[in-house]
Amino acid sequence: MTGIRLTAPAPGWAIDADVVVVGSGVAGLTTALRCAAAGLDTVVVTKARLDDGSTRWAQGGIAAALGEGDTPEQHLADTLVAGAGLCDEEAVRTLVTEGPDAVRRLITTGAHFDTTDSGDIALTREGGHHRRRIAHAGGDATGAEISRALVEAVRAAALRIIENALVLDLLTDAEGRTAGVSLHVMGEGQHDGVGAVRAPSVVLATGGMGQVFSATTNPSVSTGDGVALALRAGAEVSDLEFVQFHPTVLFLGAESEGQQPLVSEAVRGEGAHLVDASGTRFMLGQHELAELAPRDIVAKAITRRMHEHGTEHMYLDARHFGARMWEQRFPTILAACRAHGIDPVTEPVPVAPAAHYASGGIRTDLRGRTTVPGLYACGEVACTGVHGANRLASNSLLEGLVFAERIAADIAETRPPHTEPAEAAGDADAPVPLLAPEARTAIQRTMTRGAGVLRSAASLAAAAEELEALHRSAAADADDLDPKAAVPGVDTWEATNLLLVSRVLVAAAREREETRGCHWREDRPDRDDAHWRRHLVVRIAADRTPVVHRTETAAFPPVRPAD
Numbered sequence: 001m002t003g004i005r006l007t008a009p010a011p012g013w014a015i016d017a018d019v020v021v022v023g024s025g026v027a028g029l030t031t032a033l034r035c036a037a038a039g040l041d042t043v044v045v046t047k048a049r050l051d052d053g054s055t056r057w058a059q060g061g062i063a064a065a066l067g068e069g070d071t072p073e074q075h076l077a078d079t080l081v082a083g084a085g086l087c088d089e090e091a092v093r094t095l096v097t098e099g100p101d102a103v104r105r106l107i108t109t110g111a112h113f114d115t116t117d118s119g120d121i122a123l124t125r126e127g128g129h130h131r132r133r134i135a136h137a138g139g140d141a142t143g144a145e146i147s148r149a150l151v152e153a154v155r156a157a158a159l160r161i162i163e164n165a166l167v168l169d170l171l172t173d174a175e176g177r178t179a180g181v182s183l184h185v186m187g188e189g190q191h192d193g194v195g196a197v198r199a200p201s202v203v204l205a206t207g208g209m210g211q212v213f214s215a216t217t218n219p220s221v222s223t224g225d226g227v228a229l230a231l232r233a234g235a236e237v238s239d240l241e242f243v244q245f246h247p248t249v250l251f252l253g254a255e256s257e258g259q260q261p262l263v264s265e266a267v268r269g270e271g272a273h274l275v276d277a278s279g280t281r282f283m284l285g286q287h288e289l290a291e292l293a294p295r296d297i298v299a300k301a302i303t304r305r306m307h308e309h310g311t312e313h314m315y316l317d318a319r320h321f322g323a324r325m326w327e328q329r330f331p332t333i334l335a336a337c338r339a340h341g342i343d344p345v346t347e348p349v350p351v352a353p354a355a356h357y358a359s360g361g362i363r364t365d366l367r368g369r370t371t372v373p374g375l376y377a378c379g380e381v382a383c384t385g386v387h388g389a390n391r392l393a394s395n396s397l398l399e400g401l402v403f404a405e406r407i408a409a410d411i412a413e414t415r416p417p418h419t420e421p422a423e424a425a426g427d428a429d430a431p432v433p434l435l436a437p438e439a440r441t442a443i444q445r446t447m448t449r450g451a452g453v454l455r456s457a458a459s460l461a462a463a464a465e466e467l468e469a470l471h472r473s474a475a476a477d478a479d480d481l482d483p484k485a486a487v488p489g490v491d492t493w494e495a496t497n498l499l500l501v502s503r504v505l506v507a508a509a510r511e512r513e514e515t516r517g518c519h520w521r522e523d524r525p526d527r528d529d530a531h532w533r534r535h536l537v538v539r540i541a542a543d544r545t546p547v548v549h550r551t552e553t554a555a556f557p558p559v560r561p562a563d
Contacts, residue, residue, distance in 0.1 A: 002542055004232040005169045006496060007431035008488050011182055013195040016418070017043040017160070019411055020181055020197040022167045022226065023205030025053030026143075027379025027400035029150035031203050033109070034408030036157050040415075043160045043197050045183055047206075047221045050163055051151045054207040054222060054380065055397065058143030059264035059332060060126055061136035062106075062401075063394035064099040067123045070131045072096040079395060082128040082294040083388020084517035085533050086239065088556060091385040094366055095395065095402050102401040103135065110149035113137045125269040126393035127247075128294040134394045140264050140330045146397065162191060166490055167206070167225055170233040170375060171196060173419035178202050178374025180421060181229075186490060200416040201374055203407055204230060204362065205400070208380040209501050211440075211494075213355035214448040217246055217262045223494040224501035226381035230362045231500060231540045232432070235370045238383045238537045238556070239360025240501075241508040244391055244518045245453050246356035247298040248274075250349065251313035252340060257444070260354050261336040263316060265393050268292055270329065272318035275348060276305055279317070296390045296518040299353040303453050306352070315348035353453050357396060359387040359518065360508075363537060365559045368407035373560075374416060376407045385556055389517025432544070433474040435499055437491035442470065443498050451506050456523040460510045467503050471544075474499075500540075507546040508536045 021032045024046035035042045046053065065075045075096040080087050107113065113135045114122040123132040137145035154161070164186040171180040180198035185191045206226030210218025227237055248268070250261040268274070268291040273281050282305050287293035293301075302314050318326070323345045326334045330344075337344050362370050362377040364384050370377050377383075379400040386399050450463025474486065474496075486492040514528040515521050535551045551557060 002232060002234045002540055004540065004542070004544060005431050006232070006493055007434050008168050008182065008184070008493070009194045011194050011196040013191055015043065015197055017041045017197055017199040019043070019201045019203065020045060020199040021203045021205060022181065023053060023207060023379065024050050025055035025205060025207055025379060025400065026146055026150065026397050027404050028053065028203070028205030029154055030401055030404035031205060031378055031408050032159055033150070033153055033157060034405055035411060036159055038408060038412035040412060043162065043199070044154065045162045045165050045167060045181070045197065047166055047225070048164060050154065050161055051147050052219070052221065053147060054219060055143045055400070056147040057217065057219060057262070058397055059140040059262055060266045060394050061124065061134040061142045062103060062146070062397040063129065063133050063392070064103045064135065064398055065096060065133055066100055066103065066121055066135060067132055070133050072099070074131060075099070075133060078129050079386070079392045082390050082392035084390055084527070085388065085529060086517070086535065086554060087388035088385025091366060095386050095399060098402045099398045102398070102405060106146065106149070106401060109153050111137065111146050114139065124266050125292060126265040127268065127289070127292045127298060128392045129292070134266065134269070136266065139328060140266060140332045143397070162197070166493060167229060168194070168493065170202060170229055170372070171198065171421035172233070174422045176373070177419060178372060179419050184490065184493070196421070198418070198421060200418050201376065201411045203368070203376040203378060204381050205378045205404070206381045208358050210355045212444065212447050212498055212502050212505065213452065214257045214444040215249070215260050216355040217249055217260060218355070219259055223498050225494070225497050226377065227361060228497035228500045230370065230372070230375065230377065231504065233372050233375065234539065235372045235375060236363045236537050236539050237361060237504060238363040238535050239389070240358070240505045240538065241512050241519045241536065242359035242389050242517055243355055243505070244295055244357040244359055245299045245353040247295055247302050247353050248316050248351040249354035250337065250340065251352045254312050261340070263333055263349060263351055264330070265295070267316065267318055267330060267333065270321070272316050272321070274298070274302065275315050275317050276309060277311065277315070294390055295393065299453060299518070300520055302351070302353055313350045313352040316351045317348040318344055319346065319348070357391055359389065359391045363556065363559065366406065367410040368403050369410065369559050371559045376411070378403050378407055389519060432496060433477065434486035434488065434492040435470060435474050435495040436486045437495055439470055440495045440498060443467070443495070443502055447502050451509055453520060455509055455519070455521050457510070460506055464506050464510065467499060467506060470499055471503065504538050504546045507548050508538055511536055511548050511550070
C-alpha cells in the first residue's frame with residue numbers, strides 16, 4: 001500500500017454491500033448483473049447517469065466468431081497480429097473462445113442486433129479482421145443498444161445504484177485488503193457529498209482516460225479515475241504507453257478540443273476510401289488490407305500524409321454509398337456530419353486521428369484480479385493482456401463482456417468476508433495536493449504536443465518536465481498553505497487524476513525506446529523484439545514518483561505471489 005490518497009473530506013455517510021462495481025458500461029453492468037444473479041448484494045456506482053458510460057458511444061460493433069466459416073482460431077490470429085507481439089495468447093484465447101456464447105447471453109439479456117433477411121446476425125468487417133465478424137445494432141449505434149439493454153436489466157433487477165458519483169479512493173483494512181471505496185455524490189439524492197461504500201470486493205470498470213489529450217472520442221467523464229485510484233492504492237498498471245488513436249475522427253478544426261465525433265471503422269469496412277485533397281488513395285500499397293489495416297498503421301499513414309502535404313486532415317470518401325446506404329447503415333454518423341455542415345452523400349468527410357482507446361491499464365489476471373487483494377478491474381480500465389500494443393477493432397466490448405463474467409464468477413466463488421476499513425494515519429498518509437481546474441487544459445495540451453500520435457525522446461522529455469512542474473507547483477501551494485491552493489471538488493479531483501495518469505503514461509513512453517503498435521517513436525522508428533518484446537509495469541512509490549519495471553519476457557508476471 002502506498003498510503004497515498006486524494007485530499008477530500010472524511011466520509012459523512014456509508015452503506016454496506018458484498019460488491020461495489022464502479023462504472024456503468026458493458027463491463028460494469030455485466031459484472032453487476034452476474035454478481036446479483038449469484039446472490040451477492042451489489043451496488044453500482046457511476047459518475048454520471050446510469051446510461052452515460054463510454055459503451056453508448058461505441059459505433060462499430062462487437063467482434064466474435066459468429067459467422068459461417070469463421071472460427072475462434074481465426075479471430076485469435078487477427079488479434080495477435082494487431083497486438084504487435086505483446087498480446088497474452090492465453091488471454092486472447094479466453095476472449096475468442098468464450099466470446100460467441102457471451103454475445104448470445106447478451107442477446108438473451110435483451111440486446112437486439114441487426115439481422116439479415118434470413119434472420120441471422122448481420123456481420124461486417126473492420127480494420128485488422130480478415131472476416132466479417134462484427135455484429136452491430138441500429139446500423140452504427142451498437143453501444144447505445146447494448147447500454148439500453150443492460151440498463152433495463154439492471155433496473156429490472158432492482159440493483160442499488162448511486163448515480164452522479166465520482167469515486168475517490170480505495171478503502172483497505174489493516175491487512176491491506178480491499179474494504180470498499182470512498183466517493184463523492186454530486187447533487188441531491190439519498191446520498192450527498194463524500195461517503196463510502198464498504199465492500200470486500202471492488203470492481204473498477206471506469207472506462208478510459210481519453211481526456212488526457214485535447215481531442216478525443218471519449219466523453220468528458222473519461223478522466224482516468226480508475227487507473228489513478230488503483231495507482232494510489234498500490235496496484236500495478238501496464239502497457240499504458242499504448243494509447244490507440246482512432247484514424248478517422250471528424251475533423252472540426254485545429255483548435256477543436258474535447259470529445260470529437262467518431263467516424264466508425266465500419267464505414268471503411270463497407271468500402272469507404274481514405275484519400276488526400278487530390279483524391280488519391282494513399283493506403284494502397286501500404287498494407288495488404290489497405291484502408292482496413294490495423295488502426296495503428298492507418299493512423300500513422302494518415303499522419304505521414306498530413307505532414308507530407310502540410311495539411312491538418314485527410315478525407316474519407318464514401319460518396320459511392322449513396323443516400324440510402326448512408327441513411328440505413330450509418331444514420332448516427334450521417335447526422336453528426338450534417339450537424340457540422342458536411343454531407344457524406346455528396347462530399348468527402350475530413351478526418352484526422354484523435355485519442356480513442358487505452359490498450360493498457362490496471363494489470364489483471366484472467367479472473368480480473370489486480371495486484372491488490374479484493375480489487376478487480378474490467379473493460380478499458382484494465383490490462384488483461386488481450387490487446388497488446390494495439391487493440392483490434394471491436395474487441396473492446398467483447399473483452400468487457402467476457403471478463404465481467406469471469407470476475408463475477410470469481411467473487412461468487414470466493415465470497416470474501418467483510419472487514420473494517422483502516423483509519424488513515426501518519427505522514428505516509430498525507431493526502432495528494434490538488435490541482436486547480438484550469439490545469440486540466442494545460443495537461444491536455446502538454447500531452448497532445450509531447451505524447452500524441454508522434455513521439456520522440458525530446459517531446460516526451462519536454463512533456464515530463466511540464467507535468468512535473470504542475471506537480472511541484474500544487475505541492476508547493478499546499479505546503480505553503482496558500483489561500484489560492486485548489487480545494488476539494490470534482491474539477492480539482494479530475495485534474496489531479498489526469499496529472500497522475502499522464503505522468504505514468506509519459507514515464508512508460510520514455511522508457512520504451514522503439515516503435516511498436518500504437519506507440520510511435522520518431523527517433524526510434526523500428527520495432528525491436530530482442531529488447532522490447534516486454535511489458536512495462538508501473539507502480540507509484542510512496543514519494544509519489546512512477547517506478548517503471550520491464551518484464552523479463554513477453555509474459556506477464558503473476559498478480560499474486562502464490563499464483
